[in-house]
Amino acid sequence: MKKKLRVGVIGLGMMGMTHLDIYARMDGVEVVAISDAIQARLDGSSQAQGNISGQAKGSVEKVNAKQYLNGIDLIKDKNVDLVDVCVGTNLHFNFVQEALSKGKHVLVEKPLARTYSEAQQIVSLAKNSSKNIMSAMCLRYWPAWVWLKKVIDDKRYGRCLSLSCKRQTNHPGGLFYSSEEECGGALLDLHIHDTDFINCCFGVPDAVFSQGYKGPSGGIDHVATNYIYSGNKINPLVIAEGTWTMQEGYGFNMSYTANFEKATACYLLDQDETLKVFQSGHEPELVKLSEGMGYEYEIQAFVDEIMTDKSTDIDLLNQAAESIAIIEAEKASIESCSVVAIKT
Ligand SMILES: NC(=O)c1ccc[n+]([C@@H]2O[C@H](COP(=O)([O-])OP(=O)(O)OC[C@H]3O[C@@H](n4cnc5c(N)ncnc54)[C@H](O)[C@@H]3O)[C@@H](O)[C@H]2O)c1
Incomplete structure (x- = not known):
């Protein structure tokens, strides 16, 4: 055994x-x-x-x-x-x-x-x-986001024209989340989920333009960013918003809308979780997602990697590092109110 x-x-x-x-x-x-x-x-x-x-x-x-x-x-x-x-x-x-x-x-x-x-x-x-x-x-392992990455990659609905992500909650409280020095504000702590997912789907953007304001952590606790891709003839329109400045009792929600050449996909996790796909001329389709949250798939994937003697996926690790570089550019963009190029 x-x-x-x-x-x-x-x-x-x-x-x-x-x-x-x-x-x-x-x-x-x-x-x-x-x-x-x-x-x-x-x-x-x-x-x-x-x-x-x-x-x-x-x-x-x-x-x-x-x-x-x-x-x-x-x-x-x-x-x-x-x-x-x-x-x-x-x-x-x-x-x-x-x-x-x-x-x-x-x-x-x-x-x-x-x-x-x-x-x-x-x-x-x-x-x-x-x-x-x-x-x-x-999020890389969260069923609704795994589904989205797959349909972006396999182009079953054509090219992804735009992706808009949102993540909103009230402040979690506690010493760690009240110190920008420790947690990096909602900008690093919360919004990085979307920044990293965008990085996984489309790569490091050429530049970002972000706006935001400070909140209970003392750092940027509400941010909205345009991820600027300019390298190709046709580039996706990509935006994300993240905040933990909502009033107490607001709860937590996360969502995305991805528009493709032949479909629009809308996901929302609030009280319930729904993923719908709209295609002209068809009834809206309710996509059945795998049960559970991303955490269990992520931990299982890591344990499997170790138990089957696979080596670390350095590209994936590096992508997680790059996502922090993008976040730092978003902070610089908010502070300078200008477009900031990403250097990785
Ligand atoms: N993946 C996600 O969706 C997700 C969600 C929330 C938080 N996080 C991340 O998880 C990390 C922890 O967040 P949290 O909400 O659990 O924070 P937390 O403050 O609730 O828990 C951190 C714990 O670490 C303990 N600790 C501090 N120094 C220690 C030491 N030297 N030795 C042993 N224990 C020590 C603290 O006492 C505390 O209980 C953060 O990096 C956060 O960004 C990830």
């Missing part, structure tokens, strides 16, 4: 608890260590909350795992094969660097790092490591 992959989860906030829940439902994986700097999160007397239904459902009581108050000590644990980094973004670089240096596989929550410079260093470390590393850009 194949040995189980032994996982250590660092950071038992909203994402750490979401990951714990997923590992508990997976075969071939065992959580052997957990870490949080807050004792109450480590012993389960305080539980983080999610902002979409299905998040943060894990339980520390259900795992028979060694507990560490500092993630760095968990990384030194010889029983851990895979370190899952779910601490705040400002800490990603240090933890990833440390985990790779100790010969661990690493799953790191999005964004890959707090800055493009740190993300580039992680890509370099990954190139020189025999261990696997993945940036948890969950």
